[in-house]
Amino acid sequence: AQKVTQAQTEISVVEKEDVTLDCVYETRDTTYYLFWYKQPPSGELVFLIRRNSFDEQNEISGRYSWNFQKSTSSFNFTITASQVVDSAVYFCALSEVGYSTLTFGKGTMLLVSP
Amino acid sequence: SQTIHQWPATLVQPVGSPLSLECTVEGTSNPNLYWYRQAAGRGLQLLFYSVGIGQISSEVPQNLSASRPQDRQFILSSKKLLLSDSGFYLCAWDLGTGHGYTFGSGTRLTVV
Numbered sequence: 331a332q333k334v335t336q337a338q339t340e341i342s343v344v345e346k347e348d349v350t351l352d353c354v355y356e357t358r359d360t361t362y363y364l365f366w367y368k369q370p371p372s373g374e375l376v377f378l379i380r381r382n383s384f385d386e387q388n389e390i391s392g393r394y395s396w397n398f399q400k401s402t403s404s405f406n407f408t409i410t411a412s413q414v415v416d417s418a419v420y421f422c423a424l425s426e427v428g429y430s431t432l433t434f435g436k437g438t439m440l441l442v443s444p
Numbered sequence: 445s446q447t448i449h450q451w452p453a454t455l456v457q458p459v460g461s462p463l464s465l466e467c468t469v470e471g472t473s474n475p476n477l478y479w480y481r482q483a484a485g486r487g488l489q490l491l492f493y494s495v496g497i498g499q500i501s502s503e504v505p506q507n508l509s510a511s512r513p514q515d516r517q518f519i520l521s522s523k524k525l526l527l528s529d530s531g532f533y534l535c536a537w538d539l540g541t542g543h544g545y546t547f548g549s550g551t552r553l554t555v556v
Binding site for chain 1: 476478486487488490493495503532534536540541542543544545546547548549550552
């Protein structure tokens with residue numbers, strides 16, 4: 331069975347601090363996909379990144395970076411030099427081949443104060 | 445480009461009243477469609493998904509139903525709302541495993 335765990339319920343940082351959001355997943359498949367979504371206060375979930383299980387290269391997009399490690403079943407998300415606009419709930423999700431649906435973690439609320 | 449429309453944005457309904465939330469997708473064909481609910485506790489609960497017209501899978505038995513009368517239209521309904529139906533309802537679509545969802549802007553439902 332697939333499972334996604336985001337152990338951090340809420341994180342508070344001060345602007346310009348770096349912050350890492352943890353995501354640990356469980357799956358029996360060798361082929362799967364991992365995702366991160368951002369949910370700002372407005373409510374709409376915004377897609378951030380997709381990673382397939384055969385691509386362990388870390389990715390950087392501006393202040394965002396993702397560290398995918400199959401050995402520890404983790405797909406962590408780091409925001410460098412956080413900004414107030416980064417305040418949101420962040421969801422990690424897993425999709426197995428053959429399943430139509432995503433399995434979401436419970437989300438991590440990030441509060442960035444000025 | 446593909447877009448997803450969900451309405452209304454906000455809804456306040458009395459207990460026992462019916463519900464109809466609509467979601468439409470433009471710019472693609474034969475999408476998978478999903479309804480999620482997010483209660484105050486923040487987690488996302490999958491309610492229904494559909495891989496084609498008239499094909500509905502229910503994840504959680506409850507007071508709600510879903511229909512897909514057209515390829516790109518997904519409707520969430522209830523005959524009689526309960527207080528526990530309050531929440532934030534999100535529609536989403538994708539084109540299959542690995543593509544990831546695109547979400548609508550959501551409907552905030554308050555049952556009073």
